[in-house]
Amino acid sequence: MGFLDIANVTKSYGAVEVLHRVDISVAEGEFLVLVGPSGCGKSTLLNMIAGLEGITSGEIAIKGRAMNGVHPSRRNIAMVFQSYALYPNMTVAQNITFGLEMHGVPKPEREAAMTRVAAMLQIDKLLDRKPGQLSGGQRQRVAMGRALVRNPDVFLFDEPLSNLDAKLRVDMRTEIKKLHQSLKTTIVYVTHDQIEAMTLSTRIAVMNKGYVQQLGTPKDIYDTPANVFVATFMGSPAMNILPARVVMQDGAPHAAVIDAAGQTRHLRFSQPGMAGWAGREILLGIRPEAITDPEGADRKSGNIQHLSNTVVVTEPAGADTFVTMTLSGRDVVGRMRADVTVTPGQSFGFTINMDKAVAFDPDTEARIAP
C-alpha cells in the first residue's frame, strides 16, 4: 500500500463515464505527473483527490485512510491552481495564512509559518500587497506559499505554470523541482506540457479519454511507450510513426519502408522477436533523435541502419538541425548536428538507430513487445 492510493476509481456525470477504473499508487515523496491533452480527465482526477469532486466508484486513500466523502479541508492536502485562485480582497500575508486561520491555528504560529514560507519563496517583501498588484510569477509564488504553509501530506498542482511566459515557466519549473528535492513531499501534478512532465516527475501517468494510457518513470514512458498515443504525445518533436511491413531477410526481421523514389528499403529490427510478425503490416515508431547524419550516430547502438533518401525540408534550430524526408508517404523528421550541411532536394545518407525503434500493432495501436 502506497502513501496515496487511487484504487479502481471511476467518475460519471449522469450516464457518461469520464474516468475509467483508474489505479495508481503513489509512494511517499514521489512526484507524480498526470499528463494528457485537455479533456483527458487529469484535472477531474486531481479534483477527486482533493475532494472537490465526488468519487463515483472505487476508493482514494491517503496514508491508508479512505478519503471518499471526506471534506477537502480534512484531507491534509494543499492545492495550487492554474489561475492561482488568490483571494483578491486579501493581502499576500492574509492569503497565505487564511487556511491556517480556518483550521484554528493561533496567530503567533501562523505568523511564524508565514515568515518561514515567505522567506523560502522570496516573497517576504510582498506580504502587504494585494494579488492585483503582483506580477504573474509573484502570484505563482504566493499560491505556492499558500500551499506550503499548511505542511500538507500531499501537494496538488493543477497546471500551475501554464499562465506564465516561457522564460518564467522554465525558471519556476526548476524552482518547483528544487522545492521537491529539499522538502521531499508527495506531489501530484497535472499538466498538458510533456516537457514539464518529463523534467519534474518521478513517475508519469499519461492520460487520454478518461483512461490511464501508461504509468511509469519518465524513461519508461519515453523509451517504451505503451501505444501510439503515448509515443506521439511525449517528446518533441513527436515520434515519427510510419506504416511498414515486416519481412524476413537473412533470417532476421526487417521493416520494409518506401523511400521518396518509391523504392522499398529494409531496416533491420534489433528485436529478433519481430519475426513473429513476418508478412504483416505494423506501425514503425522512430524518435527524431534516432535519425541522424552518419557522424552523429549513437556509438553505443548495436544496430545502425543506413538509408539514403531525398531531403524535403531543413530547419536549423541552433543546437540541432531538423531534416525532413518522406518515408512510406509520411514526413519523417530526423535530428542532425547543427553544422551538418544539407539542402532540400539533395539526396542524403540518413542513419537510423534501430535500437530505439518501436513497433505498434496497427489495429490496437499498442506497442508490440516481442
Next chain:
Amino acid sequence: MARETALDLRTRLQEWIPKLVLAPSVAVMLVFVYGFILFTAFLSFTDSKILPSYGLVGWHNYWRLFQLPTWSLAIENLAIFAALYIVICSVIGLTLAILLDQKIRGEGMLRPIYLYPMALSFIVTGTAWKWLLDPGIGLEHTLHLWGWTSFHFAWIKESDFAIYTVVIAAVWQTSGFVMAMFLAGLRGIDNEILKAAQMDGASNWNLYRRIIIPQLRPAFLSAFVILSHLAVKSYDLVVALTGGGPGRATELPATFMYSYTFTRNEMGVGAASAVIMLMTIAAIMVPYLYAELKEPK
C-alpha cells in the same frame, strides 16, 4: 450526479447547506409567484366579482373578455408601445453610451442627468409630462409665445397618437438606465481590439458597426429583459399621463386588468386578462430564457 460513496458529516452538511440556503427563496417563489398564478388561473374560471368567489363558469370570462373592444385595443396598444419603447430606448441608450464614451469632459455631470428619471416615481412626473405635452399650456404654448407659431404638437389629445406620448415619457424614464448598461458594456471591451481594428483601417462607423456593437450582445440581452419587464408592467405611467384616454385610446393590458379587477368589480374578467397576459409574456420570455440558460456543455 450518480450515486457517490458515503460522505463524512461535514461534507454532507456542506452538500446540504447550499440547498437549504436556496430553499426559502424557492419556497417563497413557488407559493407567492407560481401559486398565485395558479390561483389567478382558477379565478378566471369563476364568477368572482368584488372578492374571489368559487362558482365555476367555464370559459365565460374569456368569452366576455374578447367581446370587449377595449381589450383588443389594450393588446394592440401594448404591441405598439412595447415595440417602440424597447427599440427607442435601446437606440437612444446605445447612442448616448457611445457618445458619452468619447472621453467627454463633464461625463460625471451628464451621467446622473441621464439617469435620474429612473429615480422618480411617476405619480407626479406624470403630471409634469402631462403639462409639457399639453398643447394648451406646455411645449406648444411656450414655443408659440416665443414666436414659433407654426409649431404643432398635440399628440396627447389625439386618439391615434396618444399612445406615442406614453412612449415618449417611458423612454424618458428608462433610456438613461439603458445608457448606463451599454456604457458599462463599452467600458468592458478591450481597447487593444479597437486599436488593432483602427490599424486595419476601419472607419469609426465600421468600428462600431462591425467590432464594438456585436460585442455588446450581453448588454442588449440584459436591456431586453429589463425593458420588456417594464413595458409589460407599465401602469402608473399611463394612469398619470393620460388616464387611459383620450377615450380609451391608451389603455394597456395592465390598466385594463387593474380596472376590471378592482374598479369594475369584475374580478373574473380581470383574472382572465391576467392569464392571457402571463401567457403572452411566457411565450416571449421562455424561449429567451431557455436559450440564455442552456448549459454550454
Next chain:
Amino acid sequence: MSAVSQGTAVSNGRFTRVLIHVTLLVFALFYLLPLFVMLVNSVKPLGEITGGNMMALPKVWTIQPWLEAWSTAQIGVQPTGLRPYFINSIEMVVPAVAISTLMGALNGYVLTKWRFRGDTVLFGLMLFSCFIPFQIVLIPMARLLGLMGLAGTVPGLIFVHVVYGLGFTTLYFRNYYAAFPTELVRAAQIDGAGFFRIFTRILLPLSGPIIVVTVIWQFTNIWNDFLFGSSFSGQASQPMTVALNNLVQSSTGVKAYNVHFAGAILAALPTLFVYIVSGRFFVRGLMAGSVKG
C-alpha cells in the same frame, strides 16, 4: 474586476467632437425638462399656475409650497405634511433592501458556486417571476398575510417587497458571481473554509459594485412602490408614496399644484441622492455584473 476605463480608444476629429457635445447637451435638456417644470412650479404661488403660466419662471418666488408639503399639508385628517411618512418609508425600505440584497447574494452564490442538478431550472423560474404583474398578487397575498398575522404591519410589507425583489437581486448576483473563477471557492474549501465563511470572507468583500447596483435598483423600486405600500400598510405605517399620492390626488378638492410638485421632489430626494452619489459605481457595477451573460 477591472476599473472603469476612461473612455474608448476610438478617436474623432474636432468637428465631430463638437457635434457629440451638442448632441449630449440636447439630450440632457430633454431629460431635465420635466424636472424643470416641477421645480419652477414648486416655487410660484398657485394663482400663477392656474393662471396658465406653467412653463415660465415665477413672477413671485416663494418657498411656501415646500414648507407646506414638508410639514403642514393635509395628509388625511392630519395636517402633518410629508415629514412623518419619511420615517415610515425608511423603516420599511432599509430592511427590505438589506434582506432582499443579502438573499439575492446568497442565491447567486449558490447558483454559481454550488451548482446542483436542476439549478438552472430554478433560476429560470426565479427570473420569470420578475414578470408577474403585481395586480394579480394583491388578493391572494392579502389573504396569506392575514393568515400569517402580518397584515397591515411593517414586517408584512417588508416581506412582500423581499419576495418580489428576489428575482432581480438573484439575477444580478448570479451574473456577477458567474464571472468569478470557481477555483477561488475550491481553494478556500481546501483551506478549510465552509459555505458561509467562503461567502463572508471571500465573495462578499468582492461584491461592492454589484451590491451598489442591487441596492440602487431595490431602493428605487421599493421607495417608489405604491400598490403594495397602499394595500398592505397599516394606518401607522403608510409609506411616503401613499402620503404623496394622498397629497396630490385629492378627489374633489382644490389642487395645490405647487405643493404637489414640491412634495414630489421631496419624496424623490432619497432616490435622487442615491443615484447621484453612487452613479459612478453604478456603471462600474453594471459593467462587472449584469451585462455579462
Next chain:
Amino acid sequence: MRGYLGKTLTIAAVLAMSAGIARAEGSVEVLHWWTSGGEAAALNVLKQDLQKEGIGWKDMPVAGGGGEQAMTVLRARVTAGDPPTAVQMLGYDIQDWAKQGVLANLDDIAAKDGWDKVVPAALQKFSKYDGHWIAVPVDVHSTNWVWANKKLLDGLGIAQPKTWDDFVAALQKVKDAGKIPLAMGGQPWQEATMFDGVVLSVGGPDFYKKAFIDLDPATLGGPQMVEAFKRMDQLKGFVDPNFSGRDWNLATAMVIKGDAAFQMMGDWAKGEFLRANMKPGVDFMCFRTPGTEGDVTFNSDQFVMFKVGKDQQAAQNAMAEAVMSPSFQSSFNVVKGSVPARTDVPDTAFDDCGKMAMAQLKQANDKGTLLGSMAHGHANPAAVKNAIYDVVTANFNGDYDAERAAKELVKAVALAQ
C-alpha cells in the same frame, strides 16, 4: 408595532376620558380618500368630535381616482381578515359589499335617532341593505349643475339660460365673442358627469330612471338616447381643442379667469370659486343644467360600517351617531360644498348656492325626482357604470356618432350585467 400602537392609543384614550365627557371608548379606523386640502380638514372635525367622546381615530387615507385606490386597499384588508371600522364609499359599491356579508348592523341607533324620517329615501336605498342600516351618509353632492362666470356673461349680455336651446344659444354667443364657451376636462368621469345632466334634460326623470336605473335596453337604444348623444356632440362643439385629459379644477380655473363661460360639473366646483374669492350670484353663477330644474342627480359619500370585534362596536356606533349629528352634517358640508344628507339641518351656515341646493334637494325628495347619479355610481353597479363610461367617452372623443353610440350603449350594458 401593533402592540405598541395599541398601547399608545389606549393611553391617549384614557387621557381623553379623564379629561371629561366620556361616553364610549375604543377607537375607529377609517379608510377614506378625503386626503388633502379642505375636505380632509373638514373630516378632521369628525375626528375631534369623536376624540371629545374619548374615541381614538386611526386615519387610513388612500387617495386615487374616485376612491378606486381605496377600494383596492379595502379588498386587501377584508381579504386579510382585518377590515377597517368604517370606509368611505359611494353608491352601488355599498350594496356590493353588503352582499359579501361583511358589514355591521346599525338598526338600533338608527331607530333610536330616527334616521328613517330624516334621510331622503333615495339615499336610504344605499345606506340600507335588506332593510337594515349598514352605512351612514355624510353628504349629498349633485351633478346636474352649471357654473358660470357672471362678469363674462354680463359683458356679453347673456342671461341665465332656462332651456336647452337657450343654453346652446348662449354657448354660441360666447363662441362668437372669441371666448371658450364650455370649460371641460376630457376624462371619462367628467364626460359622464355632463352626460348625467344631458340625459336628464332630454327626457326628464322618467327617462333617466328607465335608462340608467332600470337599464331598459329599449330606452338605452331609443331615439331619446340618440338625442342625448346628439346634445353631447353639440356640447363638444363648444369646448376648446385641448380639453382631453385636463383636470376638472383646471377647467374650473378657466371659468374663474374668464377665459371660459360655463362649466358643467358637480357642486364640488364651488369650492374653487370660493377659494378665488368669488361670491355666488355676484362673481359666479350656479344653476341646474337647463331643462333639469327641480330634478337632482346626486351622489352621496357614506361611511360604511364593517363588522368589527365586540370591543369596538361602541366606538363604531358612536362614530355613526357623530356622522349623523346635524351639527357635523352642517359644518362638514359647508366646507365640502355639498349639502347635508338629512333634510332637517338648518341652512343658516350655507351660502346662496348651498341654500338653493338644500331647498332643491328637499323638493326633489318630496317629488320623487331625487335620482342617483350614473356618473358617480349611484344609478347602477360599477361594471355597468364603467361600460357606460366607455361608450360616452368614445362618443365624446368622436369614435362613435350618436346613433352608433346608442347602439353600443345597449351592447356594453348587456355585456357588463
